[in-house]
Amino acid sequence: MPVRHFLTLNDLSLEELDALLDHASKLKRSLRAGEVRDSLKNRVLAMIFEKSSTRTRVSFEAGMTQLGGAALFLSPRDTQLGRGEPIEDSGRVISSMADAVMIRTFDHQTVTRFASVSKAPVINALTDDYHPCQLLADMQTYREHRGNIKGATVTWVGDGNNMCNSYINAAQQFDFQLRIACPPGYEPRADLLAEAGDRVQVIYDPMEAARGSNLLVTDVWASMGQEDEQAARARTFASYQVNPALMGVAAKGALFMHCLPAHRGEEISHDMLEHPGSVVWEEAENRLHAQKALLEFLILGRLD
Template identity: 50%
Template sequence: SLAGKTIGMIFEKPSTRTRVSFEAAMYGLGGQVIYLSGRDTQLARNEPLKDMARVMSRYVDGLVVRTFGQEVVEELAAYATIPVINALTDLHHPCQVLSDIMTVIEKRGPIQELVIAWVGDGNNMANSWIQAAARLGFELVLACPADYDPDAAILAAAQAEARQPISLVRDPREAVARADVINTDVWASMGQEAEEAERREVFAPFQVNDELLACAPADAIVLHCLPAHRGDEITDAVIEGPRSVVFDQAENKLHIHKAILERHLATG
């Protein structure tokens, strides 16, 4: 139980699923939530992060931060005396990947025995999947267009640590050929709207559709962290099809967020 505990949620990037699941998780555990959008904090008016971190540490028991720059989360964590949870940055999305991994284990068993395919943009989700592959010891194959690769330093560090291959290919059919799990995400993330038309053209061959699934094992499952742009990175038929587990995946955000909050805020 987190009765008597309060989290501050600092969301410079708006969200539906992440906000609702964290709030529902905290309330479900008996705690309280204070939500602050980008308009509600002094960050937009250049308040030093180290000041905000130390002040918020006097008011709440933990911070859940969803923002653009990874450096924002890291500086808040460096100066805060309370837990700081990364609910998304442009570089990482660790809570979402934990939810995804929970879903994979529920549906397919121990992840160390599986091959995971990532198809599409080498974005924050891809970066966090790469780190998870190195830490947990499963094989990961990423298919990204040239010039849209995951972070090079993250990939190199993970490959050096990994017990199973972490590979980058250009052909999505190659990526899914042995895959137990096929994962994708939007082609243009929040803040990249100006690139949307160009990205749609570049990423068109990376759409997760019935033709791509035909190249994968018959029992492969499909993940998408949502929201999905149906008809772009994934088709309506695939999301609504028998291989899709995206709504169980979305539900598991609630359970993972409860576990994260309990782990970091519970006392005794």
């Protein structure tokens, strides 16, 4: 059987994604019931971090431990990756010693080049272009609170960044309408918009974009590597804050998500994480459960 990778949501079919999310919720219930699971006993996940992380590292490392396996933390400071070894050389060696490889980095080409030579499944744990693991957690969270997201309206508020790109993928895979509210000049990639067709709309007025929406989602205004743009972006995005007023024009029972870390007083108001529609903390926890399901699927080739 050929090696399967998870570099974007498009690497899995809708049927596989649905099964994976169902399994994630099953694993969540199992963990809370105190059941012990050793499905990945003696399996090893290599975790390559070129970008800092809290939720990604904790969720993958804890997930492997809870499934009976082990996780190795690798950073450029501690490996030859930081001394100029070609990514393909590292890929061949690391994948020959690990059962799966998780990479969190800047350039998306790093994960695609690694995957092109890898003997083990490769997971994109965030690049500048995509963040598919977060979308698994987001879709699981919506499903647990509101059921199937098919036919729903989702509004993305903020920069057309990697999270926005993955929401475009999700709109096509899960069959929902996506509205993107961003300042002119901060739209997501044109090729992704063209591919999505009428599944996705760019609406520059956040109030108009949020009206009647079932889910509002945002992210920080300046991502990692854009810190020098923080002040300028804060001025440009000032009217794109998610707050109770914006939630007030959304559909009744609308949910709010944020991938974290959050900057209170910037992309969200100070009270937004405690808003009745906020499911942010469950969304964060679901990184653990969704990724455990993903690890079983990629390493074992099945979900049971």
